Amino acid sequence: MEQDPEAYKNRSPVGHVNKLKIPLLIHTTDSDKVVKVEEIKTLVEALKKAKKDVTFKIYDQAPGDHSFERMHTNLARKARVEVYQFLAKILKPENPFEDSQELVASWIRK
Numbered sequence: 001m002e003q004d005p006e007a008y009k010n011r012s013p014v015g016h017v018n019k020l021k022i023p024l025l026i027h028t029t030d031s032d033k034v035v036k037v038e039e040i041k042t043l044v045e046a047l048k049k050a051k052k053d054v055t056f057k058i059y060d061q062a063p064g065d066h067s068f069e070r071m072h073t074n075l076a077r078k079a080r081v082e083v084y085q086f087l088a089k090i091l092k093p094e095n096p097f098e099d100s101q102e103l104v105a106s107w108i109r110k
Helices: 005-011 013-019 037-049 065-070 074-091 100-106
Strands: 024-029 054-059
16 A cells, blocks of 8 residues: 555644634554554644643553553543543533542442
């Protein structure tokens, strides 16, 4: 397959950072085989240079590769709590969870 640098450039989120209007949270792991951590670092650098509100975290060797946050591990649960807390600051839910234990308890089917 012939490479098309212009197509890659057009699809890259780095070329679209100025369009971002809301805060962004990025979670990744250095074991992700789909999106390399270097790509995330490049994106975060571009977002910061554009003075965008970005929060990011790189997890060390998280199990589950690209889907690590969907795993049933303590690390994945912690990451999902961080996502909720990030979104709650922005969306300001009417009845937010009081703490991470209450949030985690809401995931258990009764």
